Amino acid sequence: MREHAEIVIVGAGVIGCSIAYFLAKKGYSDIIVIDKGGISSGITGICPGGVRQQWGTEINCLMSKAATQFYERINEELEPEHEIMFRQVGYLYLFHSEQAAQYYQPSLHLQNSLGIPTRMINPEEARAIVPGVNTDTFLSASFCPTDGFADDAYHVTNSFAAAAKRLGVRFILDEVPQILVEKDRVAGVQTGRGRIDCKVVVNAAGLGSKELAATIGVDIPIEPEVRRILYTNRIEERILEPLLISFEKGFAAKQLTDGTIYLSYLGSDMKPPYHSFNYQMKAAEVGMELFPPLAQVEFRTHVDGTYDSTPDHQAILGGVDEVAGYYQAIGMSGHGFMMAPAIGETIADTIIGNTPVIDITPLHLNRFRQNALIPEPRVV
Numbered sequence: 001m002r003e004h005a006e007i008v009i010v011g012a013g014v015i016g017c018s019i020a021y022f023l024a025k026k027g028y029s030d031i032i033v034i035d036k037g038g039i040s041s042g043i044t045g046i047c048p049g050g051v052r053q054q055w056g057t058e059i060n061c062l063m064s065k066a067a068t069q070f071y072e073r074i075n076e077e078l079e080p081e082h083e084i085m086f087r088q089v090g091y092l093y094l095f096h097s098e099q100a101a102q103y104y105q106p107s108l109h110l111q112n113s114l115g116i117p118t119r120m121i122n123p124e125e126a127r128a129i130v131p132g133v134n135t136d137t138f139l140s141a142s143f144c145p146t147d148g149f150a151d152d153a154y155h156v157t158n159s160f161a162a163a164a165k166r167l168g169v170r171f172i173l174d175e176v177p178q179i180l181v182e183k184d185r186v187a188g189v190q191t192g193r194g195r196i197d198c199k200v201v202v203n204a205a206g207l208g209s210k211e212l213a214a215t216i217g218v219d220i221p222i223e224p225e226v227r228r229i230l231y232t233n234r235i236e237e238r239i240l241e242p243l244l245i246s247f248e249k250g251f252a253a254k255q256l257t258d259g260t261i262y263l264s265y266l267g268s269d270m271k272p273p274y275h276s277f278n279y280q281m282k283a284a285e286v287g288m289e290l291f292p293p294l295a296q297v298e299f300r301t302h303v304d305g306t307y308d309s310t311p312d313h314q315a316i317l318g319g320v321d322e323v324a325g326y327y328q329a330i331g332m333s334g335h336g337f338m339m340a341p342a343i344g345e346t347i348a349d350t351i352i353g354n355t356p357v358i359d360i361t362p363l364h365l366n367r368f369r370q371n372a373l374i375p376e377p378r379v380v
Contacts, residue, residue: 003196006030007351008189010176010212011204012037013044014153014337015329017160018344019202020169021078026348029168032196033161034189036175040157042206044337046303047153048229048254048262050243051338052091053116054144056107056377057314061114062358063339063346068146070341080159085257088148090242092130094138094290100248101140107378108142118144132239132293138246149243151256153337160344176205178215179326186325200351202327207308209330216323220316221368222331225307226272227264230283232297234259239293245380251286252380253294261297263287266380276302307334312373317343317363318350327351328365334379 007028009016012035020033035041051071053064070077071086078084095101101120111118121143123135129143150156161171178190179201188197205212210220240255250267265283280299287294310316310331319327329347336343346356362374 002194003032005032005170005196005198007032007200007202008196008198009033009202009204010189011035011206011209012039012161012171013042013204013206014040014047014157014160014340015206015332015343016202016204017157017164018340019204019329019347020164021160021167022344022348023351024164024167024169026352026354028352031164031169032172032198033164033169034172034174034176034191036173038173039161039171040154043305044157045154046305047337048256049150049153049156049337050091050254051086051149052144052147052243054091054093054107054111054118054142054147054378056110057374058110058114059314059358059360059362059374060335060339060376060378061111061116063342064335065114065116066342066358067339071148071150074150074156074159078159078163080155081162082155084150084152084156084159086148086150087257088146090129090143090145091147092126092242092244093142094126094133094244094246094249095140095142096138096246096248098139104142111144116144117146118142129242130240130244130291132291133244134290134292137290143242147243149254156337176212179212181216181323184323186323200325200327202329202347202351204329206330206332207306209308209328213328216326218320218322218326218365220328220330220365221311222308225309225334226304227266227307227334228272228274228279228302228304229262229264230280230299230302232261232263233300235261235297240291244291246290249286249290251283251290253287253291261294263294272304274304307332309333311368313376313379314374315339315343315363316365317347317360318365320365333376
């Protein structure tokens with residue numbers, strides 16, 4: 001069977017669905033989105049949904065600020081089947097040394113210069129935000145009140161897809177083993193069911209993006225990076241509204257809407273494959289030191305997710321020099337969900353020839369060839 005479309009997007013995670021939505025919104029509805037597992041079947045489906053603006057590079061601050069503004073109006077924009085809960089309860093970063101606090105200052109100044117309302121606070125102010133935090137363990141903290149989370153990433157992604165479908169986008173359950181190129185230009189894709197002719201292909205295939213790009217001779221510097229999230233029993237009392245992070249201690253935790261707490265230990269002394277008991281004990285030890293109320297919870301389950309990480313922990317966005325009509329939105333390095341609306345719109349504008357509101361040229365693949373990496377210091 002041979003089909004035709006103007007644009008084919010490979011990958012129906014939040015990035016692919018966001019791109020499809022924004023392309024259709026801008027008038028390009030002859031689009032097919034293909035995913036071998038279906039909508040939100042990969043890492044997006046287990047994403048805890050954090051949305052923060054406290055980054056250390058300008059491009060990420062701009063992306064996350066724009067995405068936050070979209071999430072604030074997401075229900076009006078996407079008209080989902082049921083309401084998407086976006087809770088702006090903030091992110092609270094703890095600093096245990098003067099050195100760490102000073103190291104954060106350039107990021108703070110950058111965020112403020114771009115209109116992100118992050119502020120430094122003392123331990124007593126932090127305790128007013130998170131009453132259970134152990135103020136003896138840190139010297140200062142940063143807090144951005146407009147950060148937050150949408151703790152149903154699956155619903156968000158399906159809402160992007162549903163909105164795109166209403167505008168004419170088609171979704172196909174299939175695999176794409178190869179992108180087809182003729183005379184250095186995209187000619188289509190090969191699927192399990194046959195060929196689809198198209199002029200534009202968007203690689204939004206997440207962990208499968210490197211293999212897909214290789215079919216047209218494009219080498220992508222992406223490596224998998226495993227992260228483990230622990231989930232507790234549900235707690236009726238709201239004890240941890242902001243997401244609590246300590247880079248120095250390698251710890252992050254957040255209470256979800258349903259009362260469950262998720263937490264993760266990020267220290268370099270724990271590397272995958274994780275020993276479940278040791279990992280849980282370390283997470284509990286550090287967690288109870290910083291936030292003693294965790295002594296009351298029960299660990300119920302865990303989920304291992306995988307980042308599609310690049311050497312500078314920045315996404316790879318835009319076209320490539322070798323093949324016309326081929327675009328990439330890959331290498332999200334763990335922050336794809338929180339920036340998905342901004343990435344979707346900027347990639348859509350790039351494809352159709354508009355000038356994106358946010359300049360994504362610094363995240364082009366060529367930065368690796370030109371040794372122009374943009375290391376992101378605030379990756380969790």
